[in-house]
Amino acid sequence: MKKIFLKNGFNHKTPVIQLIFPYDEELKQAVKLLPDCHWDTFQKVWYVPYSDNQLDMLLKALRGKAWLDYSQLKKVAIPKPAPLIPELEPLDTESAKEVAAFIDWLRNKRYAESTIETYSGALTTFFRFLKNKPLKDVDNQDLERFNKEYVLARKYSASYQSQVVNAVKLFFSNRQQRKLDPEIVYRPKKPKLLPNVISKEEVKEILNAHKNIKHKAMLSLIYACGLRRSELLNIRILDIDSKRKMLKVRQSKGRKDRFVPLPDKIIELLREYYKVEKPVEYLFEGQNQGQKYSEKSLENVLKQALAKSMINKPVTLHWLRHSFATHHLENGTDLRYIQELLGHSSSKTTEIYTHVSIKSLQKIRSPFEDL
Known part of the structure; x- marks a missing residue:
């Protein structure tokens, strides 16, 4: 009997069950008839929404048509929907003028556009929460109330809380x-999260997945030079x-600015790649010559x-940069050189990779071996 492999997956951060099988027209037609079954054009796989009783429904619907291998399917905790929180009032004219003036001031001070967007957005939210209260009347209690009734109530991250404080x-x-x-x-302590790293074998599979020379070159250059x-x-x-x-x-x-060596x-x-694509200004250009390739398109690549490559980990582009640094460390590259390659201002930022390198850890003998 034909076989379908069931695996956990995600579609726009929503847990799903993926139905994986070699191309078969009969199976394809049977799967298409499943309730809420869709085709993921990027991952090239059929999927259905995850639920605790979805497996029973699939077994019943596909009985006699295919054998389901659900050995790799794991139970997923479905978060309860958050309680509804009233929407904020729109920004009034005076407050909007103040935010616009603040943006101009930040640009004059040559703040990065990403910082300007973050700070202005946080300040706008703060003003809207206060229902456009006159600025001369805003005090510490307003900031404390905003933190308690908006940031913490909506369970926003510690980094967002710090961004609001910095902006205000x-x-x-x-x-x-x-x-x-x-x-x-109180400034929240930032959680000490370790960078996500994949193995060299997994990196190789990802970089070799594309036959398109442009797509392959973009991903390869990110890993080869540790680029953002x-x-x-x-x-x-x-x-x-x-x-x-x-x-x-x-x-x-x-x-x-910094220089990095090219292998x-x-x-x-x-x-x-250059012989095929012949870019004009930027190394990687979009559909129009002379214009940069878009971030969204790169994520899709x-x-x-x-x-x-059938890698089910939620790998991001930054994982390739983290893997570049970790693999350098495991190859014996001095941490100071890795700091220069990554463009870190502080060596403390680079030192985090010592916690994910497995080369030294693998040499440690467990006392369990002596039992």
């Missing part, structure tokens, strides 16, 4: 010439020095590679 503090000290005391809103997503998309053709085998990364995080295999791949 900066606005009132530089735009209103008075200080609120953000210390009353924005750094890859901002590379111009002139930034590549093939004779010196170096890549100049311009104005990355912290508005810093010979990457140079060969980029030469092959990775999703397609994961689907083709």
Whole structure:
């Protein structure tokens, strides 16, 4: 009897059950008749919504048509829907003017656009929560109430809480010439999360998944040089020095330039790519020549590679950068050099990779072996 493998998966962060089987027209037609069954164009797989009784429904619906292998299917905890919280009032004209002036001030101070977007968004939310209260009347209690009744009530992250405090503090000290005391809103301790890393074998599968030379070159360059997503998309053709085998990364995080070495295999791949695509200004351009490739399209390139390589981990582009650093450390590269390659200002940022490197841990003998 024909076999269908059932595996856990996600569709837009929603848990689903994937139905995996070699192409078979009869099975395809049978699966299409399942309630709420859909085709994922990126992962190239059929899926149904996850529920505790979904397996029983699948077994019943496909009885006599296919044998279901659910050995890799795991139970998933479905979070309860959060209670409804009233929406905030729209921003009034005066408050909008203040936010616009704050944005102009940030730009004049040459803050990064991502920081400007984060700070202005946090400040806008703060004003809306206060129902456009006159700025001269805003005090510490308002900030404390916002933290309790909005940030904590909606279970936003510790980093978001810090961003709001930073935005409000900066606005009132530089735009209103008075200080609120953000210390009353206790700064949450940031959770110490370890970076996500995949093995060299998994990296190889992802990089070799695409036959399209452009897609392969983009993912390969991120891993080969430990680049951030924005750094890859901002590379111009002139930034590549093939004779010196170096890549100049311009104005990355912290508005810093840095050089990273280009491996010979990457140079060969980029030469092959250039002959095919012939970019004009940026190394990787979108449908229109001279315009950068979009971030969303790059994310889709990775999703397609994961689907083709049958890797079910929620790998992101930044995982490739983390893996680059960790694999360097495991190969014996000095931590100071890794810091330079990644463009970290502080060595403490780079030191986190010592906690995920398994080379030294694998040498440790467990006392269990002596029992």
